[in-house]
Amino acid sequence: MQAQTARPRPRRLEASERRREIIEVSTQLIAERGYRGVSLDNIAEACGITKQGLLHHFRSKAELLVAVLEYRDEVDLAESTRRAPRSLTRAGFREEIRExxxxxxxxxxxxxxYAVLSAEALDPEHPAHAYFIRRLNWTRELLRQGAVSWHPDPEGFAIELLSFIDGLQLNWLRDPSIDLEARALQYVDRILAEYS
Structure with a gap:
């Protein structure tokens, strides 16, 4: 008869700390396995809590996935700000695309x-719908402001760049042999050369 592995006892954490732990663990598992390869049971087990304990903090997997995307945005912005002041000069803009x-x-x-949820969230009833609207508006405005000093149509440029990057990432997910970094930089270099 095989010995059963004892489940680790849950650590007592404040609610905000537990939520943060669940989000960080979810982010790591999704990055490793893909979001379809991770269940709420997997996440709860990795956090040392029950599925019901997890659902106390996040009412559904969709709600947790939105929190993961918001966390990703928060971490990305912190990394970008740490490297340099938030500035999209021409050189800084190219470096942001590379990173x-x-x-x-x-x-x-x-x-x-991100790609799957963004398509599903086109439905206004989807839990991530508001997140994607906010994110689109925020990134579009950030790019528009950064391009004001050098591009004749900053609003059009922001929409065009976001559309290109989203499309490039989808194709890269379908065919990982596509050099995502090189293709993104080639595109940006063409734009920068056109408006030098």
Whole structure:
């Protein structure tokens, strides 16, 4: 008869600390396995809590997935701000695109989660619908402001760049042999050369 592995006793954490732990563990598991390869049971087990304990903090997997995407945005913004003041000068803009591509390459599961949820969230009833509207508006405005000093149509540029990057990432998910970083930089270099 095989010995059963004892489940680790849950550590007592404040609610905010437990939520943060669940989000961080979920982010790591999704990055490793893809979001379809991770269940709430997997996440709860990795956190040393029950599924019911997890559902006390997040009412559904969809709600947790939105929290993972918000956490990813928070971490990405912190990394970007730490490297340099938030500025999209021409040189800074190119470097931001490079770093964004590298982050995507390092965590294809998170990119897949973003791509799938963004399509599902076109439905206004989807729990992630408001998140994607907020994120679109925020990134579009950030790019528009950064391009005001050098691009004749900053609003059009922001929409065009976001559309290109989203499309490139989808194709990279389908065919990982596509060099995501190189293709993103080639595109950006063409734009920068056109408006030099």
């Amino acid at each position: 964004s591509a590298r982050r995507s390459i390092a965590r294809p599961g998170i990119v897949q989660l």
